[in-house]
Structures are given as C-alpha cells and as structure tokens.
Amino acid sequence: MSLVVTNLSKKYGDKTVVDHISFSLEHPGVYAFLGTNGAGKSTSLRMMLGMLAKDSGTVTWKGAPLDTMETNVGYLAEERGLYPKFTLMDQLMYFASLKNVSKEDAKKRIDYWVERLELTEYFHPPVVGKKKPKPMTADQLSKGNQQKVQLLAALISDPELLILDEPLSGLDPVNMDLFKQVIHEQVDAGKYIIMSSHQMEVVEEFCEDITILHHGKAVVQGNLNEIKKSYGRVNMFVKTEEPIDDVIEASGLRVINKTPNGIQLRVNGQEQADQFLDMLLTGKGSVEPTRKTIVRFELREPSLHEIFVEKAGENVEDEAQ
C-alpha cells in the first residue's frame, strides 16, 4: 500500500473536526474526499500533509511516515494562494527551486504546462508597438487563470502524490474540462491523487474509492461501485405518455423526484420494480385500466449524489432527534 491514513483526529477546543478517519490508497488513481462545508475535508488533507498538527493518528507513505520534505508531493490548496505582486515566472521558479527542481527542468516544465493550460498570453504577453511588455503579476489574472497557475505550481515537481483540494470549484465549463483532462492524464501516468470535491458527478467520473465525511466522521467509505451495489438497484425512472399518478398511488411507491424527463421512484428491489412494470403494462390500479405507453423505464443503483444526500441528511436528522 502506498498511502495509509490511520485514526486521524483533530479537535478545536471541545469540537471534534476530524474523528478517527482511516483509509488507504492501494494503487494509482483518484481517491475522493467528499463532504458538506465544514465536514473536515481540508483539515484532514492539511493534517496528512503535516501542515496542521493532529491530535492522533498516523499517515504513512510507502511504509514510512509521510514527510512532504522527503516525498514529492503536489498540493493545490482550497484557499488559493499566489504572491499578488510578484511576476508569475519568478514565483513558479521559486516554487520549483523549493521542490528541488533544477532551473532547466523547471523552465521546460513551466513552458509545457503554460501551453497545456492555455496560459501562454499571460506568461509571454504579445508585443504591442515597440515597447517590450512587462511580465504579468498574479493580481492581473482572473480567478480562473490564477487557479490554473496554482495547478501548474502543484504539478511543477512532477509529483508522485497529488493532493487537490476542491480543484474544480469556481471554474467555467471550458476550464473544468481542461482540468479534468489534466487529472485524467495524471491518472494515466500512474500518479496517486487525493481529491476533495462537492461535485459528485465529477467524482463519479474519476474515482474508484471514496470517503464521505460528515461533521468529521466517515459516514460512507470504500470502493464506489461496491458501495452502490450494497444499496442495490433501488432507483427507478419512469416516463410514460399518459399520466400514471393513480398507478403510483396504487403501488405504494415513494416518489423521489418529478421532472419533465420523468418520475424517479424508490423501490426496494427488482421484484417491486417488476410488479410496477406489470401494472403499467396491464393498467392495473389505474382509473383507466389500459396499457400505458412507456417512453423510459430504468432501474439502477443510486448515484453518488443520492448516496451523499441520503447520508448527510440522515445524520442531520439523527442530530435533530
């Protein structure tokens, strides 16, 4: 195993912000850290990196305690940070030197990533007139472009372990796709990535293993497919040409969501879904006992979003009680 986190805990006064979290990264890929705001994602990541003292727990990398001075780690912080008044090139060269990247390699890597992340015009501003353009500083960039420069900083040492804290938040769809491509490339290159996010569909796209945190506790943890399988195929989507409210009422099923694209229903398994399908086909339970025209009928496992909402919601309810 490469990264092993055991019993990680942190308290601020009487409040426990991270409560005995354990997980491991066994092979290259993306491990997701999910949770509501204040769930303890960033705190956990900071403790893993050793920049925040932990109350208990261990973090090891390849069998030895993880020390970012000794291990090539890339980090994209949630609260983005660049020197506002220093030129982009100066600060990236500085970051590279702190990561023990040689000057030549740093220049090559910066050139590569500047082009890859479509930042050329900011690093090499076009010459207008006779005056040589001044190198740009961080405060002259938009938030999205600053985020790209920070991703560049995280990747500049070609890290073996990459920790990305909310890497896609605040990005427009074009740049979000660009970031996703870069993350895919890193996975293909055999990198270990830990990513925290609010965007469930993005996590589903990348991650095999997840931890859902709620108030510092791991409420769901493990392989995403296995977690979904454990729930069973309980989400049913139905779209018909005729109204079927009376059929749903007669079946006793719970409506989760109703949209122009159809109705989402919760069933307790394949048998209940089959019974409902039979009712639609025969018109059983309907005011007009005729066969309904089915446009869409889908039975699937719950999405990560649904699991997340359910788990976070359950805990909120538990606390209310």
Place this chain on the structure above:
Amino acid sequence: MKHSRFHGTGKVFKFTFSQMMKAKGFRTTLILMILFAALYYPISQAFGRIGGGGLSEVTETSIDTLYVIDESGLSFMDWFHFDKAGLDPIEIPTIVSSDIAYDAFVEELKESEDAIALLHVHRVADEGSFYYTLVQGTKTSVKTKDLETLQKALQSSVYTQLLEYMKVTPEQMTLLNMSIETDTNYVEVKSIGEPGGDESEKKGVNQDQYTLILLLIVLSSMLISMSGEYISSSIVMEKSSKVVEYLLTSIRPIALLFGKIAAVFLITLFQILIMVFSYVLSVVLFHMIADGFTVSKALEKVSSIIPVNVDITISPLNLVILVCFLLAGMLFYTLIVGVIAASVKNVEEMQERMKSYTLLLFIGMFSTMGITIMNISGGTPPILEQICSFIPITSPFLVPGYLCSNRISIWIALVGLLILFASVLFLLHFAARCYEYLIYYQGQKLKLKDYLNIFKNEKGGNDNA
C-alpha cells in the same frame, strides 16, 4: 538523505532578497533616502555659511585666566599663544604659569568664584602619553563649553608646536609617535557627606557626545524599524495570500522565517550603507567644488564629521562592539516582529498587534533619549546608564553611543553585548517554536499562557515525520 529543518533557507533568502530589491516601493524609498543623505550636508553647510559661521572666526571665551602647571618637561611648549598655531583659535586674556602643587591648586579652585581654569600637563612614561587636564571649579563663571573649545585648541596647538619643534630625526619620530591625550576634571565643591553628596559621580554629556549619541540612536532606530517593517509585511503577505500553505509542502516554517530574516537583514544593511556612502560622497564633492579641496583633504573633512576628541573614542574595538550591538539589536527586534506576524492572519490584525511592538521600540528608544537629555542638563547617576546597557530592549540604542562617548566602560558594553546575544539566541529558539506552532495552528489568537506553553511543550506541527 533526510533534509534538515533548515533546508531551503538559502532559497527563501535569495527569493526574498531579489523580490524586495525589485519592488517599486523599495526603490522609491531608497532613492528618497539617497537624496536625503546626499543633500543634507551641502544644504546645512550652505545655510551655515550664509549665516556667517566662518571657519576661522576667533572664539570669545569666558575664561579670564588660565593657570598652567607644567610637569611634563616640555620646555619648547609656548602655553601663552594658543592662537598661534591652533586650527580653532581662542584668545585667553591671561595665561599664568603656576608653581603651586596640583593638589593644592585644586583645593583653591574649589572655593574660587573667579573666571579661572587650570591646565595640568604631565607625562606618564609607562603609558608613553602626555596628559593635558583642564580643571574647572563648580563655583566659577567659566562655561563648560569654553573649556571644551579650549581642549580642541590645545590639542591642535600642542600637535602643531611638536611638529615645529621637531626635525626628522629618530628621536623626534619617537616623540611624534607618542599619543597626546587631554582630559577635563570637574572639581565639585560639595564633598561626600553633604546634602546631595556623591554628586561627584555625575557628569553631563557635552555637545560632541550628544551629537554622536543622537546619531547612533537614529541609526539603530532606522535599522530596527526598517527591518521590522520588511519582515512583518513579508510574513503577513504570505499568510494573507495563503501562499504559505503551498510553501509548507516544500519547506519547514523555521527555514522560511530564517531565510526571510537573513534577507531583510542584508537589505537593511544595504540601505544604510548606501545612505552612508551617499553622505560621504556628498561631503567630499561639496568641499571639492565649494572649497577647491583635493580628494584627500576633502576626505579629512569626512573624518571630522564625527568629532574625535578626548570625549569620544572610536577605537577598532569600540567599532566592533558598536556594529555588533546594531546588528544584534536589529535581530532582536526583528525576531519579535517575526513572532507577532506569525500569529496574525491579515494586515488588519497585524496593525492591531504591532501596537505592543511599537510600544516596546519606543521604550527602548526614548529611554536612551531621556537619559541623554537628562545628561545634558546635569547628568544622571551612572547606574542608570549601566542598567540600560544590560537590558536588551534599551542596550542597542544606548550602548553604541555611550561607549564611543566614554560614558560606559568597555566591560559594561561587553557584558551588555553578552546579554543581548543570549537574548537573541533565546528569542531565535522561541521565535522558531512560535512560528512553527502558529503557522501550523492557522494563526489562532494566543494568550500569554499559550506562549508559555509553546516554550515548555515541544508539540508542534508536521508530526507525521
């Protein structure tokens, strides 16, 4: 190979130094400082000359009669014509050679209200020195300022007469190499046991000493406040912009702090040296242009800016101690700022917390100023100066000037320096711990109790390793 805690200090130093040099604000400040240093001397000289302050003006004196007790055996000396060869001419109406013994004359002087003074010339063969001691009674109407002027005239006159007297022979060269020292004794009428007794310990500072002390207070204040400002803004900027989170994945906080302090240290020194160089250059150029001096003669004028006389000693050892005090003082205060800056999140919080630092700086600076002002108007008990020489808050301001003005002994200065060094080492250790603790703990507000715990407790961040 495992990296040390200080790994990356050099890189932080290099980056901080280069970025500070590139900063527009720094360059503007530097230009203003150079202009101030370069223009100060020519402008003050120009106003002085317009005001009629000529160099060869004869000084009027409150001394009616100067008695000379010559036990030196220097028969060639003409005590009656100071104006003959002195560079600062002075006219004393009557100069009388006295046959009375020195101690007996001093007793008489104590009771005398006349405008008289005594010049005691003697030679200490073991030291290879001549002593020219001016003695003044407290009941006399002779002004101390006039005795100081006389001291200068005396030194010049003696030296010139020696040169005139001597031809270039081995014996004369030996004489030339002998140092000439003068001294002023303030004979108090009140004896020990009377009300206000033990006053003989007190001695005020003269104009030259005051100038030097003030100059060194200004210099140390500049060094300390400039370095403090640089270090605070550098640390707070990194924290408020959140860059520090990224940096901590590559470097330990201690290396980050030390790299910064080293860079700030060098930048501040660079600024001061540039200012001193500009000032010296302006003095040289002024005298070359205005007075038609050669470079060497103009450089002599530079050395006369700090009035080296019997009251001021700028020996190599004094200079070394002076520089040590200035640098250690700067480091002492910079480390305090480092700890404060580590405990805040943004500029607003920094401004709030810097109030206590500013108060500390003011206490150090104004204590020295206060003691100096009290000394002008009569003198403070030496114990006060000695105590302040041992306190690290005041010693960087007080010791440099007071040592060179012969107000405190070299031993007191050395003990003060030792205490300051020990305090810097302690603070270095404490600042390093605080900085690590506060960085790792996200800048939470700490109470005094917490600071004490940090020092007692080794627990900090980065405890994976």
